[in-house]
Amino acid sequence: MSTLPLAGVRVCDLTWIIAGPTATRVLADFGAEVIRVEHGQAVDAIRLGRPIVGDAPTLNNSGFFNYFNRNKKSMLLNTRHPMGGDVLRKLIAASDVVVENFSSRVMESWDLDYPQLREIRPDIIYCSVSGFGHSGRDRDFTTWGPTAQALSGLTIMSGLPGKPPAGWGYSYMDHTAGYSAAIAIMAALHHRNRTGEGQHIDMSQVEAGIVLTGPAVLDATVNGRPWRRAGMPPGNRAWEPRVAPHNTYACAGDDRWVAIAVMNDAEWQAMVRAMDDPEWALDPRFATNAGRLANQDELDERIETWTTEFTDYEVMELLQAAGVRAGVCQKASDRFERDPQLAARDWWHRLPHAELGESNYDGVVPKLSASPGVLRTASPLLGVHTHDVLRDVLGMNDDEIAEHEALGVLM
Amino acid sequence: MSGPLAGLRVVELCDEPGQYAGKLLADLGADVVKVEPPGGSSARQVGPFVKGIPGPNRSLNFWYYNTNKRSAVLDLESADARAAFLALARGADILIEDREPGWMAERGLDRAGIGNPGLIFCSITPFGQDGPWSRYRSSDMVGLALGGPMMMNGYDHADAPGAPPIRGHGDQGYHTTCHYAVHGILAALLHRDATGEGQAIDCSMHEALSCTVEVGMPYWLYVQRDVIRQTGRHAAAHATxxxxxxxxxxxxxxxxxxxxxxxxxxxxxxxxxxxxxxxxxxxxxxxxxxxxxxxxxxxxxxxxxxxxxxxxxxxxxxxxxxxxxxxxxxxxxxxAPEETVQDPHFHDRGFFVEVTGEDVDRPALMPGAPYIFSATPWELRRPAPRLGEHTDEVLAELAGRGGP
Structure with a gap:
């Protein structure tokens, strides 16, 4: 039995919605003891998020919540009750990391900003993820994933020319703010291992998004060339490097597409052979990348005439056999039901859950040879670990727990 | 030297798919040596370029993804250069590579060939080291297609009838893959802090993207529905x-x-x-x-x-x-990116940083840190290296350490 790489790291998890829980999902997958502190009067809205199993939300039957909160514990704590505040401070004193993604003044209003956290635990690693960060003139503004994507420049970088932005059909910046927070927390843990020193990590979700647009920002600041110009965004054609063909092509069936990226002349020649040397493809206008770029409309039309004769998987297999970069635009059902690569890599796991039953979970990325991340438990029922945490982490006896229960602290 | 990873030595053998992982570590203080072939990493050929003119040191894409690194040219097809690479890897804490599966082993440059038991050896590939697609070729867009993000993005029928799924630009598939690679590297580093033991890391772009489509996967896992694409908003089971x-x-x-x-x-x-x-x-x-x-x-x-x-x-x-x-x-x-850089809020926070390079008259702004560390600040110590800028320096350091 290998050890988990974050074994022994305790996280006081004050996060909710998606960005924060994504950060703690990473930490939990790698073995941190992540304790979700939940308040019954201000419950994580994702506990009500669809898809749910059953007719109505119960706080414990959301597949959406389950997806982001596996491997974690849940305790109920009324943080507005004075004794709840005391319990929270004791939990912080017993934790290595505190993470939250509230708006930027909530911790201050709880008398739990970084200087105060440090008084409770001098080497605490405190990570805050807010829309705009804890400083700057707009620190009180707030975001959800889609807002952060819009403000960071990511939304406008997705779409067809002459159309409104397609943007992102999911909260890419909730995932990514969480991923960045997990990186920052683990780097801070390493620093603490070496020096004994904790710190505050102040993250802005919008900044974490702007970071993902670096070359486009530099094109503007160095070359004065704006993104907002005719022909942009270029749909699925290549922005940089400028190569063709590079697009999605319809295939046989309803809403079935294959993405094909030809990066140079050698790959183009391989694609021509894979298409069985059609006469149009031997036209000298298509022989060079410059020629293919100049004649992209016709090129894409010709290719799509070819791809529609096959299924998306057939096109991918034909082209990949010739060394051409091609991939099916897979839906979730395709990845779960058909994808041989995920299956061969044992990507899907099964875990039991009291209300969701036994269901499927994706694995842990990446794979570590000596201390891999492991799926241990499904998401916790609301408050299911309250007594365990009070007893085992905070050292309370049964009478104290009963008193807290009776006084409405644990709800 | 600041940054929470100060003092760590990293060898990076990466082009477009893996170079962001090296940047994330370098920007947090690690000493990252980017090993490049004599013609330079293919990433140097990716635009946009300074004034639109290509050249090995003129790629703004390369400038962005290779901050705080040093560049050493080593032709790994030659025995001498392989010996230097092995010596570099023997003195390193972390190695990141994005070559196709088997490439490193064929040249004796895999973990066994290096023989440094504390080394964290991270491989970044499109599909992982094994499996039926492990030899498939990919790109950022092909990865986003197979992993699922593309089928989440697109248009209402009324806005663009018959529109395909849409790929967001900016190499977001590579970003997600590198975020996960760095999760693995840092988890392995914490394991090494406790045990002294290194390990191999197998990071698959396909897996990283498959779990980065939010509600898309749960809808299939729990109610067996695929979500539909909509203009500028979340894909959903029903039109919203x-x-x-x-x-x-x-x-x-x-x-x-x-x-x-x-x-x-x-x-x-x-x-x-x-x-x-x-x-x-x-x-x-x-x-x-x-x-x-x-x-x-x-x-x-x-x-x-x-x-x-x-x-x-x-x-x-x-x-x-x-x-x-x-x-x-x-x-x-x-x-748009040219507008984000104007917002004074981010300047209040010191978010945008100045960079210079070949053929630019004055410093230009680019995004800085995604996180502000109170004790170990993120820092732009040096711009992206010119091709081979540090070859002699790196080889001299190796000689000083008694190798190759």
């Missing part, structure tokens, strides 16, 4: 209301909820009415938060959105954005 509205200046704004609570609704209502909109919002039927929320067929919600659409069309996007935020609404202008 628009979020994107066009303002007077031609810019779009995302409206993510309107007056969910009574306090912010009152502020919004007063704002609209002071500008001559929404006189009828005083009618009691608008008082209930439930009646105001879209998605449940409420006629009041529909009326609010129609009036808001008129309000937005009569104002510039940033006016609506700031006015909405000041009244508790998480709305946001759809900005």
């Amino acid at each position: 209301e628009r979020w994107l509205y066009r303002a007077k200046d031609g810019h779009d704004i995302i409206i993510f909820g309107v007056g969910r609570d009574n306090a912010s609704w009152k502020q919004l209502k007063e704002w609209f009415q002071s500008e001559g909109f929404g006189a009828h919002f005083d009618e009691p039927r608008f008082d209930s938060p439930a009646a105001r929320q879209p998605g449940r067929g409420s006629p009041e919600a529909g009326e609010i959105m129609r009036e808001l659409e008129r309000f937005i069309a009569a104002h510039d996007a940033d006016y609506v954005y700031r006015g909405g935020q000041e009244r508790g609404q998480a709305w946001g202008t759809v900005r």
